[in-house]
Amino acid sequence: MFRARSTDEYPARLRWPRLGQDVAIVIWPSFLVASVATMICFAFIDPVLIGNDDYPPPAFASRMTGYAVGFFFFWLVASLSSLLTLYLVRTAHPEPTDTDATTTEDQVRRPQ
């Protein structure tokens, strides 16, 4: 009824060019993760109190600047992670297909 298809199986007319896909796969999930990370981080930390203990001036002039810098920092870090993951997935050797599977272990791992 429902079959997950790899992107290479799409009809050519519906396929996105690789570059566009790669950019989206890197920046979109990291955007989601950065949004969540920003919310959690600044629920506990008030940006105007960072670096303000004994050595003024504070690290951030206003809370809004602190939130924005925090968000973009998280987005950048998460993007780097997404980029590495994508690179490893894209450069991996292709997994053997079902027809290649000769050992029983392979068949056990890939239940139908």
Add this chain to the structure above:
Amino acid sequence: MTAPVVETDGGLYAARQKIYPREIAGRFQSMRTIAVWVLLGIYYLLPWFRWSGRQAVLFDLPARKFHIFALTLWPQDFYFLTWLLVIASLSLFFFTALAGRLFCGYACPQTVWSETYLWMERLVEGSRSQQMKLAKAPWTAGKVLRKTAKQFLWIGFGLWTGFTFVGYFTPISELAGKVLHFSTGPWETFWVLFYGGATYVNAGFMREQVCKYMCPYARFQSAMFDKDTLIIMYDDTRGEPRGARKKGSDRQAKGLGDCVDCTVCVQVCPTGIDIRQGLQYECIACAACIDACDEVMDKVNYPRGLVRYDTQNGLEGKPRHVIRPRTIVYATLLLALSAGLVYTITHRNVVGVDVLRDRNALYRERPDGSIENVYNVKILNKDSDAHEFRITGTGLPGLIVDYVGPTVWVGPGEVQGVPVRIRVAEDSLEGGADIEVAIQATDRPELRAGGKARFIAPSD
């Protein structure tokens, strides 16, 4: 034969191919239109509502307070948000188990905004065939005018969306005034353009590709499916073998099924798939193919429902089950969590206290022989009314609490810091001790909170 549904387009990415969904009217499309108006209506109007002198829904980030009608949430209430997200994902699971990708078809922001951008495109460029013709046509003055008009609408709507988004975080009426005088702050300007731009690119250009390449839900939603999940299906036993025929001809004599192979279901599909190949994960369950097929079936006098909402069991002629272990478990969890959230919010402690030691001196020996410690007691009033608070201390015999009193006034949704001196006769001490400082509202004794602190004394 599949009609050509796409045209190359020099859009965002070099080889991008654009889908021109054919416009269609019908039961499900009316429901989707209503959903678009209701959801976008809420989104664009909500920040303009007022509630007791302030914006009704305001996520006041500079002040670190979230106002939602009568409710004010503080950073300490963060777990409510987490709780709410858990409820949201459980609802998604529940509705997916019941009726497939209802969220995608009717409520997902990507679908809803893509729909409005499609409407604007149709308003300016006309029907599907007119749009495809225009895309192929040379760049005449008329084409430039139409394309410019479309971009004007798209960009304008995107900017309004970005403006509204920022209006949830900064008072929207002030923001509107600043926009009119071109005096918005740097971050306000940035976020309006950022979210406006994201809307423009996502709804104008990327559309179904977001669902196909970027959406994680599209990939795992089938895990919630079972044979009783309502999904959009083509009844192939009834439809096949498909084929064109003359109107009024006997299909049984020609050995044909009910599908006249008009390909209208393919032409209306916003993701460019053919539902007759079975359920595919590109399908966002918008039901445009159901409306399209029903219209065709009416024309050729066949019964409706060749493409319809049905379950796997229903299609196989077996009994359908709405109530089944999966839906019962999801529904029970959902009810329990929602009831718990409502109870916790209505019964949460709306006052809090923070006791900080004064940093300048550890302790002071007073002429009468007692030892004094100084604290900064921060009283937090999350209630929507002001209260008078009394401060008391426990933990050491003969402990005296001295502050500007007898009561401290704290306004609604405010924090008040109070310098508090605590004195203890020296002979009742040895080194130091843990004490507790408590606050209590005078008008409502049930509003009270306590905080621990260290009392320091000379160790001789």
